[in-house]
Amino acid sequence: MQQLEQAVGQRLAADGVRLTQGRRDTVEALARMHGPRTAAEIHDEVASTVPLSSLYRSLSVLTDANVLSAQHGSDGVIRFELAEWFTGHHHHLVCTSCGTVVDVTPTIGQEKAMDDLVEEMAQDSGFTVTGHRFEIEGTCKKCR
Amino acid sequence: MQQLEQAVGQRLAADGVRLTQGRRDTVEALARMHGPRTAAEIHDEVASTVPLSSLYRSLSVLTDANVLSAQHGSDGVIRFELAEWFTGHHHHLVCTSCGTVVDVTPTIGQEKAMDDLVEEMAQDSGFTVTGHRFEIEGTCKKCR
DNA sequence: TTCCTTGCAAACGATTTGCATTGGA
DNA sequence: TCCAATGCAAATCGTTTGCAAGGAA
Numbered sequence: 185m186q187q188l189e190q191a192v193g194q195r196l197a198a199d200g201v202r203l204t205q206g207r208r209d210t211v212e213a214l215a216r217m218h219g220p221r222t223a224a225e226i227h228d229e230v231a232s233t234v235p236l237s238s239l240y241r242s243l244s245v246l247t248d249a250n251v252l253s254a255q256h257g258s259d260g261v262i263r264f265e266l267a268e269w270f271t272g273h274h275h276h277l278v279c280t281s282c283g284t285v286v287d288v289t290p291t292i293g294q295e296k297a298m299d300d301l302v303e304e305m306a307q308d309s310g311f312t313v314t315g316h317r318f319e320i321e322g323t324c325k326k327c328r
Numbered sequence: 329m330q331q332l333e334q335a336v337g338q339r340l341a342a343d344g345v346r347l348t349q350g351r352r353d354t355v356e357a358l359a360r361m362h363g364p365r366t367a368a369e370i371h372d373e374v375a376s377t378v379p380l381s382s383l384y385r386s387l388s389v390l391t392d393a394n395v396l397s398a399q400h401g402s403d404g405v406i407r408f409e410l411a412e413w414f415t416g417h418h419h420h421l422v423c424t425s426c427g428t429v430v431d432v433t434p435t436i437g438q439e440k441a442m443d444d445l446v447e448e449m450a451q452d453s454g455f456t457v458t459g460h461r462f463e464i465e466g467t468c469k470k471c472r
Numbered sequence: 473t474t475c476c477t478t479g480c481a482a483a484c485g486a487t488t489t490g491c492a493t494t495g496g497a
Numbered sequence: 498t499c500c501a502a503t504g505c506a507a508a509t510c511g512t513t514t515g516c517a518a519g520g521a522a
Contacts, residue, residue, distance in 0.1 A: 311466035322455035
Protein backbone atom coordinates (compact mmCIF):
# COMPACT_ATOMS: atom_id res chain seq x y z
CA MET A 185 0.00 0.00 0.00
CA GLN A 186 2.98 2.30 0.58
CA GLN A 187 3.92 1.99 -3.04
CA LEU A 188 0.43 3.05 -4.03
CA GLU A 189 0.70 6.04 -1.78
CA GLN A 190 4.07 6.95 -3.19
CA ALA A 191 2.85 6.70 -6.78
CA VAL A 192 -0.17 8.84 -5.88
CA GLY A 193 2.07 11.42 -4.28
CA GLN A 194 4.15 11.65 -7.41
CA ARG A 195 1.17 12.10 -9.67
CA LEU A 196 -0.23 14.80 -7.45
CA ALA A 197 3.13 16.54 -7.20
CA ALA A 198 3.30 16.58 -10.98
CA ASP A 199 0.10 18.63 -10.86
CA GLY A 200 1.46 20.89 -8.15
CA VAL A 201 -0.97 19.74 -5.49
CA ARG A 202 -0.43 18.06 -2.14
CA LEU A 203 -1.14 14.59 -0.89
CA THR A 204 -3.08 15.47 2.22
CA GLN A 205 -4.64 13.22 4.80
CA GLY A 206 -8.10 13.57 3.32
CA ARG A 207 -6.83 12.57 -0.11
CA ARG A 208 -4.88 9.69 1.38
CA ASP A 209 -8.02 8.47 3.14
CA THR A 210 -10.02 8.76 -0.06
CA VAL A 211 -7.58 6.76 -2.15
CA GLU A 212 -7.23 4.13 0.53
CA ALA A 213 -10.97 3.73 0.90
CA LEU A 214 -11.28 3.31 -2.83
CA ALA A 215 -8.45 0.80 -2.93
CA ARG A 216 -10.20 -1.16 -0.22
CA MET A 217 -13.54 -1.13 -2.03
CA HIS A 218 -12.58 -2.64 -5.38
CA GLY A 219 -14.61 -1.32 -8.29
CA PRO A 220 -16.42 1.91 -9.13
CA ARG A 221 -18.03 3.71 -6.22
CA THR A 222 -20.15 6.82 -5.92
CA ALA A 223 -19.15 9.83 -3.86
CA ALA A 224 -21.88 8.91 -1.39
CA GLU A 225 -20.53 5.37 -1.02
CA ILE A 226 -17.01 6.62 -0.51
CA HIS A 227 -18.28 9.19 1.93
CA ASP A 228 -19.79 6.42 4.05
CA GLU A 229 -16.24 5.14 4.51
CA VAL A 230 -14.55 8.43 5.27
CA ALA A 231 -17.39 10.52 6.70
CA SER A 232 -15.69 10.89 10.05
CA THR A 233 -12.66 12.60 8.56
CA VAL A 234 -13.83 14.08 5.25
CA PRO A 235 -17.00 16.12 4.70
CA LEU A 236 -18.84 15.52 1.46
CA SER A 237 -17.85 18.77 -0.23
CA SER A 238 -14.18 18.19 0.51
CA LEU A 239 -14.53 14.65 -0.74
CA TYR A 240 -15.88 15.96 -4.03
CA ARG A 241 -12.93 18.31 -4.27
CA SER A 242 -10.50 15.49 -3.57
CA LEU A 243 -12.13 13.27 -6.15
CA SER A 244 -11.84 16.02 -8.71
CA VAL A 245 -8.18 16.66 -7.97
CA LEU A 246 -7.37 12.95 -7.96
CA THR A 247 -9.15 12.42 -11.24
CA ASP A 248 -7.32 15.35 -12.86
CA ALA A 249 -4.04 13.83 -11.68
CA ASN A 250 -5.08 10.55 -13.25
CA VAL A 251 -4.99 8.74 -9.94
CA LEU A 252 -8.67 7.93 -10.33
CA SER A 253 -10.93 7.50 -13.29
CA ALA A 254 -14.54 8.64 -13.32
CA GLN A 255 -17.50 7.21 -15.13
CA HIS A 256 -21.00 8.60 -15.44
CA GLY A 257 -23.47 5.82 -14.78
CA SER A 258 -26.85 5.40 -16.40
CA ASP A 259 -28.41 6.50 -13.13
CA GLY A 260 -26.78 9.89 -13.57
CA VAL A 261 -24.33 9.38 -10.75
CA ILE A 262 -20.56 9.51 -11.09
CA ARG A 263 -18.56 6.50 -9.94
CA PHE A 264 -14.84 6.62 -9.19
CA GLU A 265 -12.18 3.96 -9.10
CA LEU A 266 -8.40 3.68 -9.13
CA ALA A 267 -7.11 4.39 -12.62
CA GLU A 268 -6.03 1.55 -14.86
CA TRP A 269 -2.30 2.06 -14.33
CA PHE A 270 -3.03 0.60 -10.91
CA THR A 271 -5.91 -1.77 -11.39
CA GLY A 272 -4.98 -2.99 -14.85
CA HIS A 273 -7.08 -2.64 -17.96
CA HIS A 274 -10.63 -3.86 -17.48
CA HIS A 275 -14.25 -3.38 -18.50
CA HIS A 276 -17.54 -3.08 -16.72
CA LEU A 277 -20.63 -5.14 -16.21
CA VAL A 278 -23.50 -2.78 -15.42
CA CYS A 279 -26.81 -3.76 -13.87
CA THR A 280 -29.41 -1.78 -15.80
CA SER A 281 -31.80 -2.13 -12.91
CA CYS A 282 -29.87 -0.98 -9.85
CA GLY A 283 -26.78 0.61 -11.40
CA THR A 284 -24.29 -1.67 -9.69
CA VAL A 285 -21.03 -1.94 -11.60
CA VAL A 286 -18.65 -4.90 -11.50
CA ASP A 287 -15.17 -5.01 -13.00
CA VAL A 288 -14.36 -7.63 -15.61
CA THR A 289 -10.79 -8.22 -16.65
CA PRO A 290 -10.45 -9.63 -20.15
CA THR A 291 -7.95 -12.38 -20.88
CA ILE A 292 -5.08 -11.52 -23.19
CA GLY A 293 -6.87 -13.33 -25.98
CA GLN A 294 -10.11 -11.47 -25.37
CA GLU A 295 -8.40 -8.12 -25.29
CA LYS A 296 -6.54 -8.94 -28.48
CA ALA A 297 -9.80 -9.87 -30.17
CA MET A 298 -11.29 -6.62 -28.98
CA ASP A 299 -8.38 -4.54 -30.23
CA ASP A 300 -8.69 -6.17 -33.61
CA LEU A 301 -12.38 -5.37 -33.71
CA VAL A 302 -11.73 -1.79 -32.77
CA GLU A 303 -9.19 -1.34 -35.53
CA GLU A 304 -11.46 -2.93 -38.09
CA MET A 305 -14.47 -0.89 -37.15
CA ALA A 306 -12.61 2.42 -37.06
CA GLN A 307 -10.85 1.61 -40.32
CA ASP A 308 -12.24 4.24 -42.66
CA SER A 309 -13.52 6.78 -40.20
CA GLY A 310 -10.45 9.02 -40.32
CA PHE A 311 -10.11 8.66 -36.56
CA THR A 312 -6.87 7.81 -34.79
CA VAL A 313 -7.92 5.28 -32.18
CA THR A 314 -6.65 5.94 -28.68
CA GLY A 315 -8.73 3.57 -26.61
CA HIS A 316 -12.07 1.94 -26.08
CA ARG A 317 -14.84 1.58 -23.55
CA PHE A 318 -16.73 -1.63 -23.42
CA GLU A 319 -19.70 -2.02 -21.19
CA ILE A 320 -21.75 -5.15 -20.79
CA GLU A 321 -25.32 -4.48 -19.75
CA GLY A 322 -27.34 -6.95 -17.81
CA THR A 323 -29.30 -7.73 -14.70
CA CYS A 324 -27.47 -8.72 -11.55
CA LYS A 325 -28.43 -11.59 -9.26
CA LYS A 326 -30.28 -9.41 -6.78
CA CYS A 327 -32.41 -7.67 -9.41
CA ARG A 328 -33.47 -10.82 -11.20
CA MET B 329 -41.73 9.48 -42.24
CA GLN B 330 -45.33 8.23 -42.07
CA GLN B 331 -44.12 4.73 -41.45
CA LEU B 332 -41.98 5.97 -38.57
CA GLU B 333 -44.98 7.70 -37.10
CA GLN B 334 -47.10 4.61 -37.46
CA ALA B 335 -44.50 2.41 -35.81
CA VAL B 336 -44.18 4.91 -32.98
CA GLY B 337 -47.93 4.94 -32.54
CA GLN B 338 -48.01 1.20 -32.23
CA ARG B 339 -45.27 1.09 -29.66
CA LEU B 340 -46.96 3.75 -27.60
CA ALA B 341 -50.32 2.01 -27.90
CA ALA B 342 -48.72 -1.16 -26.59
CA ASP B 343 -47.89 0.84 -23.47
CA GLY B 344 -51.38 2.24 -23.27
CA VAL B 345 -50.33 5.82 -23.99
CA ARG B 346 -51.24 8.18 -26.81
CA LEU B 347 -49.27 9.60 -29.69
CA THR B 348 -49.95 13.27 -29.12
CA GLN B 349 -48.77 16.25 -31.09
CA GLY B 350 -46.03 17.06 -28.63
CA ARG B 351 -44.68 13.52 -28.84
CA ARG B 352 -44.93 13.58 -32.62
CA ASP B 353 -42.95 16.83 -32.70
CA THR B 354 -40.34 15.38 -30.39
CA VAL B 355 -39.77 12.25 -32.43
CA GLU B 356 -39.68 14.21 -35.66
CA ALA B 357 -37.15 16.68 -34.33
CA LEU B 358 -34.97 13.81 -33.21
CA ALA B 359 -35.30 12.05 -36.55
CA ARG B 360 -34.26 15.28 -38.24
CA MET B 361 -31.23 15.73 -35.99
CA HIS B 362 -29.43 12.41 -36.50
CA GLY B 363 -27.50 11.22 -33.48
CA PRO B 364 -27.77 11.63 -29.71
CA ARG B 365 -29.18 14.94 -28.52
CA THR B 366 -29.78 16.46 -25.09
CA ALA B 367 -33.18 17.59 -23.85
CA ALA B 368 -31.98 21.18 -24.15
CA GLU B 369 -30.95 20.68 -27.76
CA ILE B 370 -34.25 19.06 -28.62
CA HIS B 371 -36.06 21.79 -26.79
CA ASP B 372 -34.42 24.38 -29.02
CA GLU B 373 -36.21 22.68 -31.90
CA VAL B 374 -39.63 22.36 -30.33
CA ALA B 375 -39.66 25.17 -27.78
CA SER B 376 -42.57 26.93 -29.47
CA THR B 377 -44.88 23.96 -29.04
CA VAL B 378 -43.46 21.96 -26.13
CA PRO B 379 -42.36 23.36 -22.77
CA LEU B 380 -39.28 21.77 -21.24
CA SER B 381 -41.07 19.85 -18.53
CA SER B 382 -43.49 18.32 -21.02
CA LEU B 383 -40.55 17.48 -23.26
CA TYR B 384 -38.93 15.59 -20.42
CA ARG B 385 -42.16 13.72 -19.86
CA SER B 386 -42.39 12.87 -23.54
CA LEU B 387 -38.80 11.69 -23.64
CA SER B 388 -39.45 9.48 -20.66
CA VAL B 389 -42.60 7.96 -22.16
CA LEU B 390 -40.91 7.47 -25.53
CA THR B 391 -37.90 5.83 -23.95
CA ASP B 392 -40.10 3.50 -21.89
CA ALA B 393 -41.92 2.54 -25.08
CA ASN B 394 -38.56 1.83 -26.67
CA VAL B 395 -39.07 4.45 -29.35
CA LEU B 396 -35.98 6.26 -28.12
CA SER B 397 -32.87 5.14 -26.34
CA ALA B 398 -31.13 7.24 -23.73
CA GLN B 399 -27.46 7.43 -22.95
CA HIS B 400 -25.71 9.25 -20.15
CA GLY B 401 -22.73 11.13 -21.52
CA SER B 402 -19.47 11.77 -19.75
CA ASP B 403 -20.71 15.29 -19.02
CA GLY B 404 -23.54 13.88 -16.93
CA VAL B 405 -26.22 14.93 -19.37
CA ILE B 406 -28.68 12.50 -20.94
CA ARG B 407 -28.76 12.26 -24.72
CA PHE B 408 -31.64 10.73 -26.66
CA GLU B 409 -31.82 9.20 -30.09
CA LEU B 410 -34.17 7.00 -32.08
CA ALA B 411 -33.89 3.43 -30.83
CA GLU B 412 -31.94 0.86 -32.76
CA TRP B 413 -34.95 -0.87 -34.28
CA PHE B 414 -35.13 2.26 -36.41
CA THR B 415 -31.53 3.38 -36.81
CA GLY B 416 -30.03 -0.11 -36.85
CA HIS B 417 -27.63 -1.49 -34.28
CA HIS B 418 -24.50 0.61 -34.13
CA HIS B 419 -21.71 1.86 -31.94
CA HIS B 420 -20.05 5.19 -31.42
CA LEU B 421 -16.69 6.61 -32.31
CA VAL B 422 -16.07 9.48 -29.94
CA CYS B 423 -13.49 12.20 -30.45
CA THR B 424 -11.99 12.75 -27.03
CA SER B 425 -10.91 16.21 -28.08
CA CYS B 426 -14.01 17.84 -29.56
CA GLY B 427 -16.75 15.42 -28.50
CA THR B 428 -17.90 14.65 -32.02
CA VAL B 429 -19.71 11.33 -32.24
CA VAL B 430 -19.79 9.22 -35.38
CA ASP B 431 -21.94 6.14 -35.81
CA VAL B 432 -20.21 2.89 -36.73
CA THR B 433 -22.24 -0.06 -37.88
CA PRO B 434 -20.52 -3.39 -37.30
CA THR B 435 -20.63 -6.12 -39.92
CA ILE B 436 -22.47 -9.31 -39.05
CA GLY B 437 -19.15 -11.00 -38.43
CA GLN B 438 -17.93 -8.23 -36.17
CA GLU B 439 -21.12 -8.19 -34.18
CA LYS B 440 -20.98 -11.96 -33.80
CA ALA B 441 -17.41 -11.73 -32.53
CA MET B 442 -18.49 -9.07 -30.10
CA ASP B 443 -21.42 -11.09 -28.79
CA ASP B 444 -19.13 -14.04 -28.22
CA LEU B 445 -16.75 -11.84 -26.28
CA VAL B 446 -19.58 -10.49 -24.19
CA GLU B 447 -20.81 -13.94 -23.26
CA GLU B 448 -17.33 -15.13 -22.40
CA MET B 449 -16.51 -12.15 -20.25
CA ALA B 450 -19.79 -12.19 -18.34
CA GLN B 451 -19.58 -15.93 -17.83
CA ASP B 452 -19.25 -16.26 -14.09
CA SER B 453 -20.52 -12.92 -12.92
CA GLY B 454 -24.05 -14.02 -12.11
CA PHE B 455 -25.39 -11.39 -14.50
CA THR B 456 -27.96 -12.04 -17.18
CA VAL B 457 -26.62 -10.19 -20.20
CA THR B 458 -29.10 -7.98 -21.99
CA GLY B 459 -26.89 -5.89 -24.23
CA HIS B 460 -23.64 -4.05 -24.65
CA ARG B 461 -22.24 -0.60 -25.25
CA PHE B 462 -19.07 -0.28 -27.19
CA GLU B 463 -17.39 3.04 -27.61
CA ILE B 464 -14.24 3.62 -29.57
CA GLU B 465 -12.27 6.60 -28.37
CA GLY B 466 -9.99 8.50 -30.66
CA THR B 467 -9.08 11.75 -32.30
CA CYS B 468 -10.95 12.86 -35.38
CA LYS B 469 -9.37 14.29 -38.52
CA LYS B 470 -10.01 17.90 -37.57
CA CYS B 471 -8.47 17.55 -34.12
CA ARG B 472 -5.31 15.81 -35.27
C1' DT C 473 -67.21 10.28 -17.91
C1' DT C 474 -62.73 8.45 -17.60
C1' DC C 475 -58.08 8.62 -18.28
C1' DC C 476 -54.21 10.40 -20.32
C1' DT C 477 -51.76 14.69 -21.11
C1' DT C 478 -50.30 19.31 -20.39
C1' DG C 479 -48.31 23.66 -18.19
C1' DC C 480 -46.66 25.96 -14.59
C1' DA C 481 -44.19 26.31 -10.59
C1' DA C 482 -41.95 24.14 -6.99
C1' DA C 483 -39.10 20.33 -5.48
C1' DC C 484 -35.05 17.23 -5.95
C1' DG C 485 -30.53 15.58 -5.61
C1' DA C 486 -25.93 15.19 -7.14
C1' DT C 487 -22.35 18.19 -7.68
C1' DT C 488 -20.09 22.76 -7.37
C1' DT C 489 -18.67 27.06 -5.42
C1' DG C 490 -17.89 31.47 -2.33
C1' DC C 491 -15.65 32.66 1.51
C1' DA C 492 -13.38 32.76 5.68
C1' DT C 493 -10.27 29.64 8.21
C1' DT C 494 -6.72 26.22 8.78
C1' DG C 495 -2.56 23.81 7.85
C1' DG C 496 1.52 22.00 5.66
C1' DA C 497 6.23 22.70 3.40
C1' DT D 498 5.44 32.99 5.26
C1' DC D 499 2.45 31.64 1.59
C1' DC D 500 -0.56 29.35 -0.92
C1' DA D 501 -3.05 25.13 -1.18
C1' DA D 502 -6.67 22.75 1.34
C1' DT D 503 -10.68 22.62 4.25
C1' DG D 504 -15.50 23.17 6.17
C1' DC D 505 -19.70 25.07 6.04
C1' DA D 506 -23.52 26.91 3.81
C1' DA D 507 -25.51 28.47 -0.24
C1' DA D 508 -25.87 28.12 -5.15
C1' DT D 509 -26.25 25.39 -9.65
C1' DC D 510 -28.42 22.83 -12.96
C1' DG D 511 -30.39 18.97 -15.23
C1' DT D 512 -34.26 16.51 -14.22
C1' DT D 513 -38.58 15.22 -11.76
C1' DT D 514 -43.04 15.96 -9.67
C1' DG D 515 -47.64 17.93 -7.57
C1' DC D 516 -51.56 19.79 -8.94
C1' DA D 517 -55.15 21.85 -11.38
C1' DA D 518 -56.77 22.54 -16.12
C1' DG D 519 -57.38 20.68 -20.90
C1' DG D 520 -58.45 16.97 -24.35
C1' DA D 521 -59.43 12.74 -26.65
C1' DA D 522 -62.12 8.50 -26.74
